Amino acid sequence: MFKEINHQRRRFLGIAAMTIATTQLGRFSPAIAQSSPTKPKETPTTQPGTSQSTDTTAIRPFRINMSEAALVNLRRRITATQWPEKETVTDLSQGLPLATMQKLARHWATDYNWRKVEAKLNTLPHFITEIDGLDIHFIHARSRHENALPLIVTHGWPGSIIEQLKIIDPLINPTAYGGSASDAFHVVVPSMPGYGFSGKPTTTGWGVERMASAWDVLMKRLGYTRYVAQGGDWGAFVVDQMGLQAPTGLLAIHTNMPATVPADVDKALLAGSPAPLGLSADEQRAYEQLVRTFKQVDYAKLMASRPQTLYGIADSPVGLAAWLLDHNDAGGQPAAAVVEALNRTTSATGELTRDEILDNITLYWLTNTGVSASRLYWEYKGGFFNTKGVSIPVAVSVFPGEQYEAPRSWTERAYPNLIYYNQLDKGGHFAAWEQPMIFVQEIRAGFRSLR
DSSP: OOOBOOTTTTSBOOOOOOOOOHHHHTTSOOOOOOOOTTSTTOOOOSSTTOOSSSOTTOEEEEOOOOOHHHHHHHHHHHHTOOOOOOOSSSSSTTSSOHHHHHHHHHHHHHTOOHHHHHHHHHTSOEEEEEETTEEEEEEEEOOSSTTOEEEEEEOOTTOOGGGGHHHHHHHHOGGGGTOOGGGOEEEEEEOOTTSTTSOOOSSSOOSHHHHHHHHHHHHHHTTOSSEEEEESTHHHHHHHHHHHHOOTTEEEEEESSOOOBOHHHHHHHHHTOOOOTTOOHHHHHHHHHHHHHHHOOHHHHHHHHOGGGOTHHHHOHHHHHHHHHOOSSTTOTTSHHHHHHTTOOOOSSSOOOHHHHHHHHHHHHHHTOHHHHHHHHHHOOSOSSBOOOOOSOEEEEEOTBSSSOOOHHHHHHHOTTEEEEEEOSSOBTTHHHHSHHHHHHHHHHHHGGGO
């Protein structure tokens, strides 16, 4: 996701508001989701993004219904793409090959069906509420099991709530997926500010620290006095900040992209120096993985320094798709699963497919959030994988396809209240999307000691 970026300004970036104006929300139909007595403090209104009362804390049901005109316009723009000439190399060193993008575009313009994922999304209960002057969209799926543990899950870039769709039902309904009733969660999945159906910040300041505070407000507004939080990619930064803020009621966090790099190692990485002496084999491997990661900086550098310049991704669907697909890793990690998915039309075991990739890209296009999502890179001023000082209970899952595989030794020092650590043999950066059942099992195990 992140790479080394403009050390004097930000040190490192992370990988990969604002009310939604009524004119923007004209693309969505009035909310018709039904309120349930089991959903605390949810107050229905007739139009998402507006309120029938002066109560800014109201929770308004929301339903997704993109206009047919918007979908026709998308297909027209894809078909009208002005293509560049073919790359002059036979590898991926110049970026995504012309043939790859043209093949994807043909499918997107002719066979892809947004309505399928829209229908799937609308089987879930969606809501919007205003927090700190900004409309925040979220899914709130409650379990039928007693004593379910409330959980808030945060996506990253270039992701969205689409990443979490496969994990929601197994988390709220564990007995149908090999778990026990005691594994149940009430699940909240917000869209980050500037992403998806949440509002777009109109002023600066909506970084991960402010999101962390907003998520606590959201969970308390839903009536949860005890809860846990999970995140990967930008979501990992958000949960680390939640851990630092340690609001009352936050029991623990789970991260699948932990920040564990010790100060001396971080200093060497920043300077481009050899690894410090005395590293174990696992630590040396992690150092080498981080060196590789910090060389993959191009997209993150531009979003960190000039996000507003990315007009092309707001004007061209193919331009947006290429930007969201190319992580400058030449088909390797962390985006290997995404690249592989472009040639996979179906999967019986949960791996990503071409249409799932297009679901996410199409959501960015239809909500026009390519640029607004990019500004999060500009907002971030902190370190990247360096330790943050989180002292509350932390659970960590290390996937082999992540930016780096955090060694247990570093993890125990970074998170002194470590309640769970596991290294997996399968899965990558987009773990919930790539390997949903493995990811669900990790969340269950990570928080089990808190029940």
